[in-house]
Amino acid sequence: MNIDDGAADDIDFEEYTTPDEVMRKMAMVWQNELCAPCLLPTQMGLVDILLDQIKGMEDNIARQADRMQLRISLHRMELQRISFMTSDYMRCRLQKIESNPNDAIDQHQRRKQENQSDLLSETELQFAKEYANAEAELFEKTVLGAVF
Structure with missing residues (x-):
């Protein structure tokens, strides 16, 4: 895999990794994001893979006849662990x-101009823009509105 090309890495990563490798990679990405003081480049491709795995596991559990087996309970626990990890990564x-x-937004644009991997996914970028606009509007109404 080529480290410099983020898009190619996501495609290669999806095609040639096992579920165990995806989990190890996600655990590392999650821990790094939690510990880093700043925003790290997005790993939404990895999150998408895990969301597909969660859906598949839920479907497999739903098809099982005996839902009280220990094996089913363990699968549910693993499903909850994966769900927590992906949710906490996104929350962070x-x-x-x-x-x-x-x-x-500025760092994301700068990284794009330098042809580096994306800092934000498209949905995160949209969220950041909407949040910045709402914050500016609130600031204008509360602080600047009171002055004038």
Whole structure:
């Protein structure tokens, strides 16, 4: 895999990895995002893979006849662990975006101009723009509205 080309990495990663490797990679990405003081490049391709795995696991559990087996309980527990990890990863990213949406947008644009991997996914970028606009509007209504 080529480290410099983020788009090609996502395609290669989806085609040639096992579910165990995806989980290890997601655990590492999640821990790095939690510990980093700033926003790290997006790994939404990995999140999408895990969401597909979650859906598949839910379908498999729903088809099982004996839902009280220990094996089914263990699969449900693993499903909850994966769901928590992906949700917490996204929650952490959104908190970082909310802390300074304009900076996140600026860094994203700068990385795009330098042909580096994307800092934000398309939905995160849209969220950051909407949040920055709402924040500016609120600031204008509360602070600037009271002055004038």
